[in-house]
Amino acid sequence: MGSKKRKISGDGFMLTGDAASMIDPFTGEGISNAMYCGMTAALVAGEALKQNRFDADFLQQYDEKIYKRLWDELKLSHTMQKLCKFPWLFNFVINKAEKNRTFRETISCMFDDVDLRAKFKKPSFYFKLLFNH
Ligand SMILES: Cc1cc2nc3c(=O)[nH]c(=O)nc-3n(C[C@H](O)[C@H](O)[C@H](O)COP(=O)(O)OP(=O)(O)OC[C@H]3O[C@@H](n4cnc5c(N)ncnc54)[C@H](O)[C@@H]3O)c2cc1C
Incomplete structure (x- = not known):
């Protein structure tokens, strides 16, 4: 790797x-x-x-x-x-993705788009997730 x-x-x-x-x-x-x-x-x-x-x-x-x-x-x-070593965080993101189609599609794009993927590093990304359904 x-x-x-x-x-x-x-x-x-x-x-x-x-x-x-x-x-x-x-x-x-x-x-x-x-x-x-x-x-x-x-x-x-x-x-x-x-x-x-x-x-x-x-x-x-x-x-x-x-x-x-x-x-x-x-x-x-x-x-x-x-x-990914924090399963609770990873599960939280995946559970959100399961419920929200737009978010699910964003995550998919993150695999191809490096700039989009960089958002995963920002605490604000998780903060926004907490308050979006
Ligand atoms: C199950 C699996 C799924 C994968 N899925 C993806 C994917 O979806 N997308 C992606 O981008 N990557 C994927 N990868 C990774 C990708 O296959 C490798 O990163 C890529 O093939 C590396 O290319 P390479 O030329 O470095 O090595 P290799 O493709 O492994 O080529 C090395 C070659 O050297 C030959 N060789 C070895 N020893 C000798 C020797 N002594 N003399 C002569 N020839 C020799 C081997 O037979 C082989 O053909 C996957 C890997 C695996 C195992």
Whole structure:
């Protein structure tokens, strides 16, 4: 799971997808991140071949490119994963969703929309839920 930053390249290698721990900790999705890793690794490998540089220092740019693009989303999902450790809170949200169609649809959209998902982190989100039926 992509719950912490790891070193994903070194002398003569770059790790991609699951091997680089790029699985979303909340949704369990890893296909798109694996594809992005593959594309980025190919671009960096192309440069490495041109410059005949395969050392860790040169390949470090791969880590930087990957984390620049994916880290914010992985970090948010890790926060969401930790929220699931409070069953009472999770049950409260799901029970509300069961009763309210609009809220149910909002939660569904949160799986695709990272900005919307960020609302889960805000106490105001739960506060509003308390008073909405
Ligand atoms: C049950 C399940 C459901 C999932 N559902 C989703 C989903 O709905 N959406 C989503 O985005 N993600 C999902 N994932 C996660 C997703 O499948 C992975 O994150 C993604 O496939 C990772 O791609 P990858 O290329 O890193 O690894 P993989 O797809 O695992 O590819 C690695 C390949 O390397 C091969 N291999 C291994 N060892 C060797 C070797 N020594 N020599 C040669 N080849 C080797 C393997 O056979 C495999 O084909 C799911 C995962 C599981 C297990």
